[in-house]
Amino acid sequence: MRARLGARLGALLAAALTLTLVACGSRLPESDFTGRPTEGATTAAAPIKVGIITSATSPVGGGAFSAPRDGALAYIAALNAGGGVAGHRLEAVTCDDGGSGVGNNECVRKLVDQAKVFALVATSSLDYAGAPYVSRKGVPDIGGIPIGTEYDTYPHLYGIYGSRAPRDGTPGWGGTLYAGTEVYRFFKERLKARTAAVVYYNQSASARYADQILRGLKAEGYRTISEEVDFALPNFRAVAADLRARHVDILFDAMDTHGNGQLCRAMQSAGVTVTAKVTNVQNWASTVPADYKDAAGCRNALWATSASRNYDDTSNAAVRAFRTAMAARKPAYLAQWQLEGWAAAMWLADAIRACATPTTNPSRACVERFVTGRPYDAGGLLLPVGFTPSARPPATARTCLSVAQWSDRAGGDSHGGWLTRGRDMRDNCFIVPQLPYRS
Incomplete structure (x- = not known):
């Protein structure tokens, strides 16, 4: 239901133009999120592979959609430096789909079928043509940027802004979305x-x-x-x-x-x-x-x-943690989409933390229960994100x-x-x- 014009349609417009022309808080206390994302234990368990699909090269231009990926990678690097999550390292597998539907389908199959990633995170695809396949395979896609309507269409896909739509294979409510x-x-x-x-x-x-x-x-x-x-x-x-x-x-x-x-x-x-x-x-x-x-x-x-x-509000501890990790990677610029990619990776890590131990792997079903169980705010970086479906949109x-x-x-x-x-x-x-x- 949070199909915000400024976020969703603005990004959708940028994509369409360039192709044509060229709710309560997180499960953990805020103190667990506002510092460096560490576990404080040596990683011993098997790594957990997560996939990141990005239109890093596309008709929009180099880097137009890469910011969420960069923020997610910064979070994963900082997390692993502190021992991973529940004893597991997160192993990021990235794929550039080139901004095309064909390329996106190739990336989806490469990550889901060949790399066998546990989940996708911080997806930012100009043409998310592989979304139906991700959904059919039951792969959780967490914290993606809703450039199109896929995150208001398919189950197992959880956009960074949440959704109240039924997500039964049709966008929104019978093909109509609301903002x-x-x-x-x-x-x-x-x-x-x-x-x-x-x-x-x-x-x-x-x-x-x-x-x-x-x-x-x-x-x-x-x-x-x-x-x-x-x-x-x-x-x-x-x-x-x-x-x-x-x-x-x-x-x-x-x-x-x-x-x-x-x-x-x-x-x-x-x-x-x-x-x-x-x-x-x-x-x-x-x-x-x-x-x-x-x-x-x-x-x-x-x-x-x-x-x-x-992302410029350095009076906030969670923002400072994000900026510290980004500075270590020496980015060419800073962006709000980087912060949202960081929050997406944090969301997935918190779900894994709730579902795994150093001797047991998380299940996808458990991770999805975490994502849909309570509204999530990434330690105050996000407005609370929820996925409670509504049979009909409110006026x-x-x-x-x-x-x-x-x-x-x-x-x-x-x-x-x-x-x-x-x-x-x-x-x-x-x-x-x-x-x-x-x-």
Whole structure:
């Protein structure tokens, strides 16, 4: 039921565009999660193989979907350095599916049939064509990024944001999925935004995503403005002039990062300012200065939303543990999807811890009981994730979200960073309508 527009549809749009155009807490106390992920015992039992499938190379571009994998690998490395989990090392087996359905099917069979992995974790596939096979084989897929609808379709698949859908082989409820309007409610109530614009390409995937945004904005009472641009010859200067003339408060988009950079440069040249330019979790990363070069005004109005704690919030012990482990691996950048991949690996490790001993291996059935038994929050890194199915979707739901804003002055250096906005994500909640959409 947590099909968040900012997370699911934003990532789905990025995938579709580039292919076309090129609830209570965890089972363990928080103290078990906020430090270094160690067991404190020498690993002696047989290793447990876990698979990570990533579209590391794809039409989207190098590294676009690799962040969840990198976060999961960082967690597994730190866990093994401390003795593994319940006496077992986790042995990660990775596969790059190249962003294609054919490649994804090959990776699924390589990991499930040849490597015989116990589970998949932190999957981030542009085209998760192998999902039905994973489900038929009964392989738990834990903490995957829902780029498509697979995590709202198949049993044994557990997305990082949870699901209330029946997951009986059909997406959502009879092919219809639902998303809340909490993102739009936040900006309406906290920033007093009233006039919203949506910029999109004259391309089917972009237009569909824009329509979803516009419907959500209208449901929250915004005055809406739609701005279509030609993908081949986009006239962003004309869009910027119209945004200024119509006094837009807040800007959403249904475009790729390159288009957003061009739009922001056009806005900068035209002297256009907005209260907020809202992007999705996929773009919540330290690469903002490069992505929005020469557009400081637009860059510092950039906001992002998700269901996980801000990776730049170093006041939180669990975030500090994540960043310490990532720093040891010397990544080229930091990203929110890395933190979500770390949380996915933690989720699997906690499930194994509940189901294994140094002399016994875990069972898949036990791990799935752990995953579905109580809402999970990865020691406070995630909003509580649950999988209690609902026969029919509710008309409204209480939904929470994590919100951050980019600042060039954040972080105490010249690189900038993301500042947490609003209340703590556990209290940043709204009762909002759930709007239907089809994949």
